[in-house]
Structures are given as structure tokens and as C-alpha cells.
Amino acid sequence: MKNKLVEILNKNIPSLDKQTIDDLIEVPLNSSMGDYAFPCFKLAKELKKSPVVIAKEIAEKIGTVDFIEKTECVNAYINFFVNKEQFVKQTIVPMIQQGEKYGIDKSKSKGNIIIDFSSPNIAKPFHIGHLRSTVIGNSLYRIFEALGYNCISINHLGDWGTQFGKLIVAYKNYSSKEAVEQKGIQELLRIYVMFHEEAEKDSTLEQQARDYFTKMEQGDEEALELWKWFKQISLKEFEYVYNLLDVEFDSFNGEAFYNDKMAPVIKELEDKNLIKVSDGAKIVELENMPPCLITKRDGSTLYATRDITAAKYRKQTYDFKKCIYVTALQQNLHFKQWFEVIKKMGYEWYKDLVHVPFGMVSIEAEDKSKPAQAIATRKGNVILLQDLLNQAIQKTKEIIEEKNPNLEDKDTVAMQVGIGAIIFDDMYNTIIKDIEFSWSKALNFDGETGPYVQYTHARACSVLRKSNIEEYDISLIDFDLITDEASITLVKQIGNFKSAINDAANKYEPSIIARYAVNVAQAFNKFYHDNAILVDDQKLKYARLSLVYCTTNILKNTLYLLGIGAPIKM
RNA sequence: GUACCCAUAGCUCAGCUGGAUAGAGCAACGCCCUUCUAAGGCGUGGGUCCGGGGUUCGAAUCCCUGUGGGUACGCCA
Numbered sequence: 001m002k003n004k005l006v007e008i009l010n011k012n013i014p015s016l017d018k019q020t021i022d023d024l025i026e027v028p029l030n031s032s033m034g035d036y037a038f039p040c041f042k043l044a045k046e047l048k049k050s051p052v053v054i055a056k057e058i059a060e061k062i063g064t065v066d067f068i069e070k071t072e073c074v075n076a077y078i079n080f081f082v083n084k085e086q087f088v089k090q091t092i093v094p095m096i097q098q099g100e101k102y103g104i105d106k107s108k109s110k111g112n113i114i115i116d117f118s119s120p121n122i123a124k125p126f127h128i129g130h131l132r133s134t135v136i137g138n139s140l141y142r143i144f145e146a147l148g149y150n151c152i153s154i155n156h157l158g159d160w161g162t163q164f165g166k167l168i169v170a171y172k173n174y175s176s177k178e179a180v181e182q183k184g185i186q187e188l189l190r191i192y193v194m195f196h197e198e199a200e201k202d203s204t205l206e207q208q209a210r211d212y213f214t215k216m217e218q219g220d221e222e223a224l225e226l227w228k229w230f231k232q233i234s235l236k237e238f239e240y241v242y243n244l245l246d247v248e249f250d251s252f253n254g255e256a257f258y259n260d261k262m263a264p265v266i267k268e269l270e271d272k273n274l275i276k277v278s279d280g281a282k283i284v285e286l287e288n289m290p291p292c293l294i295t296k297r298d299g300s301t302l303y304a305t306r307d308i309t310a311a312k313y314r315k316q317t318y319d320f321k322k323c324i325y326v327t328a329l330q331q332n333l334h335f336k337q338w339f340e341v342i343k344k345m346g347y348e349w350y351k352d353l354v355h356v357p358f359g360m361v362s363i364e365a366e367d368k369s370k371p372a373q374a375i376a377t378r379k380g381n382v383i384l385l386q387d388l389l390n391q392a393i394q395k396t397k398e399i400i401e402e403k404n405p406n407l408e409d410k411d412t413v414a415m416q417v418g419i420g421a422i423i424f425d426d427m428y429n430t431i432i433k434d435i436e437f438s439w440s441k442a443l444n445f446d447g448e449t450g451p452y453v454q455y456t457h458a459r460a461c462s463v464l465r466k467s468n469i470e471e472y473d474i475s476l477i478d479f480d481l482i483t484d485e486a487s488i489t490l491v492k493q494i495g496n497f498k499s500a501i502n503d504a505a506n507k508y509e510p511s512i513i514a515r516y517a518v519n520v521a522q523a524f525n526k527f528y529h530d531n532a533i534l535v536d537d538q539k540l541k542y543a544r545l546s547l548v549y550c551t552t553n554i555l556k557n558t559l560y561l562l563g564i565g566a567p568i569k570m
Numbered sequence: 571g572u573a574c575c576c577a578u579a580g581c582u583c584a585g586c587u588g589g590a591u592a593g594a595g596c597a598a599c600g601c602c603c604u605u606c607u608a609a610g611g612c613g614u615g616g617g618u619c620c621g622g623g624g625u626u627c628g629a630a631u632c633c634c635u636g637u638g639g640g641u642a643c644g645c646c647a
Contacts, residue, residue, distance in 0.1 A: 023587075030591090039589060041627065051627080076627095077590065121647080158647065255647085281645050289573080289643090296645040303647050332574060333642055357575085360641080396609095403609065417609085428595095429583060432575070434640075441582080445609055447595040448583090455609045463606050503586070515584065518594085529602095529611045548606095570609080 001082060001090050004067060005036055012061045015046060027492075031485065034072060034079030035087065035492075041076055051076035084488060085480040091495040092479070095550040096472050102550075103497045104557060108150035112318045115141045115151055117326035118247070119254070121158035122234040123167055123188040126241050127382040128437055129361050129375045135426050136358060137326040138247045138563045139510035146561060147505055152318055153247075156310065157254025159231055163192075165213030168226050169205060170195035180229075185237050188230060193378050217259070217300075241385055244419060246563060258309045262301050265309045266294060274344055284341050292337040304338045311342060315349055322352045324508070329357035329432065356508045359434035372436045383437060392418035395443045396451075400570070407569060416565035417451050423564050424450025427510045448518045450564055456521035457555040460548050461568040463533050472546050481543040486530040490523040490547060494554045501561070510562060517558035524551050 002025060009021045016024075026037045040058065044051040055073045062071065070081040095102045117137020120130045141151045170191035171180070180187045199205040215223040235252070242248070266282070269275050274284045280297035293302050314323055325335060335355035343350040362372035363383060373381050396418035400410050407413060425442055426435070428449075445451035482491065500516040503509075533544045556566040 026589080028590080033590070037590085041589070044627070075590070161647075163646090279644075283644070291644070293644050298645085300645090302645070306647095328641095329575065330641055331647085334647085336574090359575085399609065404607075433583080434576085436582095441596085444596075447609095449595090449609085451609055452595095455607080459607055459610080466606060499586095507586095511584090512586095515594090522594085525610060526612095528606080532605065534606050570607080 001067060001087055002036065005080060008062060008065060009038060009058075012058055013043065015043075028079070031488070033074065033077070034070075035082045036080040038078045038080070039076055040078065044076075084483055088482045088488070088491050089479040091491050092477075092546060092550055093474055095494065095553065096474055096477075096546060100553050100556070102553060102557075103501060104146045105148035106145065107148050108145070110148040111150065111321040113144045113149045113151050114154060114314055114318060114320045114323040115144070115326065116154045116156050116324065117141075118242075118249075119156040119158060119327075120238060121163070122254075123163070123185065123192065123230050124234075124377055125185050125189055125382065126238060126385045127375060127377065128363075128385055128388055129382075131385055131388075131422070132358050132361060132426055132431070132435075133326045133328075134242075134245060134247060135423050135563060136356065136431055136510055137324075138245070139427060139513070139561060140324060140326065140356070140505075140508060142561045142563060143501060143505050143510065143513065146501055146557075149321065152251065152320075153249045154251045154253065154314075155249040157231075157252055157256075159227075160216075160255040160259060160306075162210055162213045164216060164227050164230070165209035165211065166195050166205075167192060167230060168212045168223060169208045171226065173198075180233065184233050188233070189377070196378060241389075244389055244415070245423070246565070253310075255306050258306050258313065261313060262305050262309045265312060266301075266305070268345065269294060269341075272345060274341070284344065286337060286340050286344075289333070289337055289340065292341050304334065304341070307334075307338050308341055311338075311353065312347075315347070320349075320352060322354055324354045324356055326356045326358070329359060331355070332357055354508065356431070358431040361435045361437055364436050364438040388422060388442065389419055391439075392422050392443060394418070396421070396445075399445065404570065413567045413570050416567050417445075417454055417570060420450040420454055420559070420564040421445055422450075423562060424453070424514060427562060428514045430511050431509060450559075450562075451570075453517045453521045453555060453559060454564070454566060455570060456524050457552060457559065457566050458568060458570040459528065460524060460552040460555065463528075463548050464545065464552060465568075466534060467541070467545050469542075469545060472542075472549055476542060477546050478539050478543050481540050482547065484530065486523070486527040487544075487547065490520075490527045490551065493520045493523040494550055497554050497557070500558075504561075513558055513561050517555065517562070520551065520554055520558065524548075524555070 002022070005025065006018050006021050010016070010018050013021065021038075024038060024042065026039065028034055028037050038058075040051040040054040043054050047054055052073075052075055055076050055078050059071050059073050059078050067083045067086045068080050069083050072079040072081070115137050117140075118130065118134040120126055137153070141153050145151045167188065174191045174194050175187060195205065195209075212223055216227055266275075269284065275282050275294065276285055276291075277283075278291070281293055282295040283291040283293050285291045292304050294305050295301055311323060314320060327335075332355065335353075339350055339353050339355075342353065362374055363381060364372050375382055393414050396414040397410065400407055400414060422442060482488070496516065500512055504512040527547070531544060533541065533548060535541050559566045
């Protein structure tokens with residue numbers, strides 16, 4: 001409908017092209033100012049007339065058009081009031097025709113996009129700090145897939161480095177096979193912390209750890225066996241969390257995977273004359289930035305070396321359209337640096353490397369007047385993700401017992417809602433913002449929250465269920481029965497679904513989907529409150545139900561895009 | 571010291587590539603369940619959009635600058 005308006009305006013304002021007109025058209029917040037509005041300020045200069053006069057002239061030229069009921073000039077704005085029936089029909093018809101698939105293109109025809117996210121360190125517990133990357137990455141995966149891309153999720157595990165030397169030494173000194181098998185990561189963490197405590201007293205420990213890591217790099221069987229074992233134990237525990245969160249990875253190729261692939265890349269950098277030696281380390285000098293370190297004095301590799309190598313490998317393997325890295329903002333410089341190195345190597349695809357940074361998570365101090373505490377695994381100042389999720393599930397169970405004790409399959413619903421609340425909360429704000437974790441806020445399910453959206457969806461499902469209508473026949477819907485303010489607002493909102501997805505993708509910002517979901521839910525709840533749906537008047541009932549049906553699909557899909565389940569009862 | 575990020579209601583935040591009276595939620599207070607799920611809806615109060623310049627017909631939005639907070643700056647990741 002907007003397109004048609006653009007056509008008409010374009011005919012009457014030849015000096016502006018369609019794109020410009022399209023950009024200028026606004027949707028007023030208040031419907032008393034029309035459904036679309038065109039501001040004439042920009043035309044004032046070239047026409048050398050007051051914008052108010054221009055607005056009037058254009059409005060007169062346009063005259064009457066079939067789908068526009070009324071045109072009104074307010075100051076320099078031309079406000080268009082569209083024909084409600086046509087507007088509703090054009091919005092709703094494709095949604096009914098495409099059902100659940102509306103707005104979701106699963107063709108995977110637009111090429112490959114890699115999303116590198118979650119990437120926890122092996123042998124350390126999964127805490128709320130890891131949640132953000134996981135949840136944001138997963139959502140971006142689903143968003144880009146909905147736009148027709150083939151997404152590849154890569155968990156770039158932190159599974160290589162001196163820390164594993166430390167772990168081996170710690171294991172040998174302070175633990176046993178039985179203890180690790182029984183207690184898993186908890187035991188690994190315990191001995192890792194112990195190692196650092198002991199290392200302060202015994203300075204030879206650090207050297208022993210480095211030696212063990214060197215052994216690993218040289219392929220020492222005993223060391224590698226232990227490393228593999230630690231990795232396995234960690235992965236098993238991570239799997240548990242990923243299952244709860246409903247996150248899947250196409251690849252777990254972490255840092256260790258690139259161990260034997262870095263030498264050729266270093267050679268390439270040397271061949272291209274990009275390497276300089278500084279204090280024994282190999283570096284690439286950059287403009288307006290500190291240099292990028294490629295190898296240490298002792299010749300061993302660094303973070304950037306592995307990222308550059310991984311990027312090259314991924315380009316060769318997947319020929320990606322984009323490679324997206326979801327990591328904390330603190331790593332900004334690191335990514336800027338090595339992206340620049342890729343550029344200097346002459347690869348045009350450096351443009352397709354995207355860092356999606358997010359803000360820090362800290363933990364609210366018990367005494368709220370004091371500053372929040374940074375997460376510190378070694379100091380024990382952590383909130384384990386498992387604990388958080390379990391608390392959320394528990395809280396949800398209590399609410400269900402109170403509000404809907406006869407609900408069937410309470411456990412499944414409690415899981416979907418409890419976890420949904422946590423996921424939603426993490427992505428409701430612009431991801432760059434820091435989060436100060438607070439139990440009371442995380443477990444609040446009122447207002448703009450995941451459960452609110454889920455609840456709205458369940459409510460809508462309930463109405464559909466009671467209607468006993470399975471399919472909607474467009475030819476039987478009287479669109480002119482949808483006229484009230486609340487209904488029209490709802491139609492406008494659900495009509496924004498596709499642009500919300502595009503917007504979220506362009507900005508790498510899942511919060512746009514989350515906010516959109518709340519907007520739709522609010523519009524639906526208002527509609528639900530104002531309009532009885534299951535009424536005796538069959539025509540009216542059918543028309544309103546068609547709206548409920550579309551809303552249900554939209555809500556379900558917004559939740560899906562965020563990685564959240566949509567229970568049909570709660 | 572240099573670079574990057576942030577600053578909007580008591581709190582947490584929206585505000586699209588500048589546009590018509592700056593919006594939600596939480597918290598507070600009041601109202602609405604004999605009607606389709608009250609995890610809901612409605613209402614009230616609450617704002618020098620950090621300060622100062624500039625660009626513009628028009629700035630919370632763009633530019634410059636100052637302040638406050640955060641983060642990062644060669645052998646960790």
C-alpha cells in the first residue's frame with residue numbers, strides 16, 4: 001500500500017525519485033494524523049515556496065484516489081488516511097496464505113553466513129557471562145536464516161593454550177581420575193584455582209605448566225590424552241546447557257583445530273612483507289592502531305594468529321558472504337587489528353568480517369549502594385548458568401501452581417517460560433549496553449518480558465482452539481468488519497514483521513525483534529481486551545479470528561527468532 | 571597519554587539514515603475478572619533528552635568541544 005502511495009506522489013512530484021519519496025513518507029504515531037504522512041519541507045527550497053503552500057498544492061493535484069479515503073493538510077504535512085478495508089486486506093491476506101511461513105524464507109539460497117559465537121573456555125564452568133554471546137549469536141543465526149541465508153554456527157572453543165598445561169600439572173598434583181569423573185568441571189575448576197594459589201608459593205609450577213603445554217604442541221601422547229579427556233568432560237557439560245537453551249552448532253572447531261594451520265599463514269605474511277620483528281616478536285604494523293602481534297618472542301602463536309588463520313580457513317571452506325563474531329566489546333581493538341591485517345594481505349573479503357560487540361555483565365552487589373562486582377571465576381564470584389536457569393524454571397513452576405494449577409505438562413512449560421525469560425531479558429536492550437545482573441530483575445515476569453510475549457501467544461492460541469476453525473478461507477473474510485482503533489493498530493503492528501527482521505539483521509541487533517514482539521503483544525492484548533472474539537455474529541467472529549490467527553503466527557515466529565519456545569498453554 | 575563505547579522520567583531502557591505534543595516497562599497510587607487465560611487491560615503523577623557551541627526552515631538524533639562513567643592499548647584470550 002505504501003508502494004502505491006509512492007507511485008502517486010512520484011507522479012505529482014517529478015523532482016523527487018521514488019526512493020527519496022519512500023524515505024520521506026512517515027507513519028505517524030498518532031492515527032489522528034493519518035496512516036501515512038508526507039512532509040514537504042524538503043521541497044520548499046527548490047520550489048521557492050512555503051512548504052505549507054506546497055503541501056496544499058500537491059494534495060489538490062493528487063485529488064481522490066481509490067485506496068485513500070481522506071487527505072488532510074496540517075502545516076507542511078500531507079496526511080493520508082487509507083481505506084481501512086483495503087489496508088487490512090492487503091496486510092492480512094498474505095499472512096493467511098503463507099501461514100507460519102510468512103516472513104520466514106528458509107530457502108538458504110542467499111549464500112553462507114558464518115556466526116562465530118558462545119566459544120567458552122574448556123575446563124571452566126559456563127556462567128552468565130557466556131550467556132550473552134550464546135543467546136545473541138543463536139538469535140542472529142535464526143534471523144539471517146529467516147532472510148534466506150544458509151547459516152553456519154561455529155563454536156570457537158577456547159581449547160588450547162598454557163592454561164591446559166596448568167590443568168595437567170594441577171591434575172597430577174591435586175586430583176585423581178575418580179574425582180574428575182565424578183565431579184566434572186567443578187573438580188577441574190577446583191584444581192585450577194588451587195594451582196594459582198600454590199603457584200604463588202612455588203614458582204616452579206608455572207614453568208612446569210609451560211613445559212606441559214609445549215609437550216602438547218609437540219604431540220606428546222600422555223599430555224594430549226589428558227587434554228582430550230578434559231575437553232570431553234567440558235563438552236558434555238556444555239551440551240547440557242546448549243540443550244536447555246535449544247542451541248546447536250554446526251562446528252566445534254576451536255583454537256586447537258588451527259594449531260597445524262598457522263605456519264603457512266605466518267609465512268604468507270612474511271612473503272607479503274607485512275611482518276616486522278620487534279623485541280623478538282613478529283608484528284604487523286598498522287595505521288592509527290597499535291600493531292598486531294603474530295608470534296611471541298619464543299615463536300609461539302597468539303589469539304590474532306589463530307583468528308586470522310581461522311578466517312582464511314573458513315573463507316576457503318565455506319566461501320562466506322559474511323563472517324560474524326559475537327564477542328564482548330572489550331575485544332574491539334583485537335578485531336579491528338586483525339581485520340586490518342586481512343585487508344593488508346590483499347583479501348577483499350575483509351569487508352565481510354563483522355564484529356558484533358556486546359556489553360559487560362556484572363553482578364549486583366548484595367548491598368545495592370555498592371558498585372556491581374565483576375564476574376571472576378577464580379574468586380568464586382560467578383552465577384552459573386545452570387543455577388540461573390534452574391532458578392528461573394523453579395520460579396515459573398511456582399507461578400504456574402498459583403495461576404494455572406490444572407495445566408498439563410507443567411514441567412515442559414516451566415522450562416520454556418523460565419528459560420525464555422532469561423533469554424529474552426538478555427536481548428531486550430541494545431546489546432552494547434552493560435548488564436548488571438540482579439536476581440530480582442531476572443526473575444521478574446511482568447511487563448516487557450519473555451513470559452509476557454509467551455503469555456499473549458498462549459492466550460491467542462486458546463481463543464483459536466475454542467473456535468474450532470482449522471483453516472481460514474480468504475474469500476469468506478469480511479475485512480470491512482475490522483474498523484476499530486485497537487484492531488487497526490494490531491494490523492499495523494503485525495504488518496511490520498518483515499521490516500523488523502530486516503532491521504534486526506542490518507544492525508545485528510536481536511533486541512529489535514524483542515521490542516517488536518512486545519509491541520505486537522501489547523497491540524494484541526489491547527485488541528483482546530476491547531473486542532470479544534468468540535461472538536455469535538459468525539461473520540464478525542470469523543474476521544476477528546483471522547486476525548488472531550495471524551498474530552499467533554507472528555508471535556510464535558518472533559519468539560523463534562529470539563531462540564525462545566512458544567507454549568500454546570501456560 | 572591515545573583510541574573505542576556509554577550518558578533520555580526515581581530505576582531499566584526505546585526513540586528508524588534530523589521532522590508535527592519525547593515514548594514503554596519497573597516501582598508508587600487508583601480502577602477493571604457472572605464474558606474468549608488478570609503472567610492481562612485502563613488511569614494518575616513523574617523529563618534543563620549530561621553542559622556549551624555549530625550546521626539546518628527544523629536537532630534527543632548530525633559535527634565540534636567540555637564533563638562524568640566504562641573498556642582497551644606487544645608477547646592472555
